[in-house]
Amino acid sequence: MSMIIIAALAAASSALTSPDISKIMSFGDYPQWALRKNESAAAKIEFFVDRDGKPRGCTVVAHIGSQQLAQEICGLVSKRTYPPAKLADGTQTLGFVRTIVSFYIPGAAGANDVARARMPADLEFNVKTSLLKAESAERYLTLQVAPDGTVQDCVPKRAYKESRVGDEWAKFCENRSLLLQPVRLDRVGQPATYVTDIKIAIIPEG
Structure with a gap:
């Protein structure tokens, strides 16, 4: 029975997967100057994640809210490393990410529009x-x-x-x-x- 379980786990771990960006940002990353000014922004961004998990080439494709805050998001994203993409055989490979990152303070001007931003x-x-x-x-x-x-x-x-x-x-x-x-x-x-x-x-x- 234990051998069957191990085999199942191995198969699950080698499925085709994109870069894991589940921890791309947290409230602790909110720039202090933006908090003081009650600034909110959502940025649609694109970037690569190389085989070693390092991001590169982040660009802001579109944004809602504060332009200054939106432009800072790529810099914050690029400071992290991410679990890289994997092919079905488990080989690490290049990943390309498109996502929306949002910073907003509930009740602040424009915050509702930022909170509703979706890909x-x-x-x-x-x-x-x-x-x-x-x-x-x-x-x-x-x-x-x-x-x-x-x-x-x-x-x-x-x-x-x-x-x-x-x-x-x-x-x-x-x-x-x-x-x-x-x-x-x-x-x-x-x-x-x-x-x-x-x-x-x-x-x-x-």
């Missing part, structure tokens, strides 16, 4: 209502992207504390031509294999 969906699918009970749903897919932008591997990203992902979500990985991604360059400027997450929105049809 938009990369793709939308209309499906029969038999697939989903909810009016709409969102899910991330984790992709392994080849140097030419084609998708080599795809798995539904498991949500926090979720024990499994239903098979209905895996079907969205089947048509990989719809999931084509931009070519990304490594440190020396060459097209690289990388792992990233994309967000899909499911809109049930009547």
Whole structure:
């Protein structure tokens, strides 16, 4: 029995995974000058996480609220290291992250807009209502992207504390031509294999 458990744990640990950014920021990182001024901001950022877990190339793509605070977010993000992306065989690889980082003080001017900031969906699918009970749903897919932008591997990203992902979500990985991604360059400027997450929105049809 113990051998079966060990094998199961090993298999789980070698699944395709994107960089772990669950601890990307905390309230303790809130710049003191922004706290004193009651400044709030949400920044949509993009950055690479190299095989050693070090971030690079962080850029602010869009922001809500204080521009000064939003521009500081990349500097804060770049001070950390993150568990890197892994291929299905457990090999560490380049990761590309797109996310929103928010700092806000409840009740402060503009804080409600900042708190509501969310990543938009990369793709939308209309499906029969038999697939989903909810009016709409969102899910991330984790992709392994080849140097030419084609998708080599795809798995539904498991949500926090979720024990499994239903098979209905895996079907969205089947048509990989719809999931084509931009070519990304490594440190020396060459097209690289990388792992990233994309967000899909499911809109049930009547």
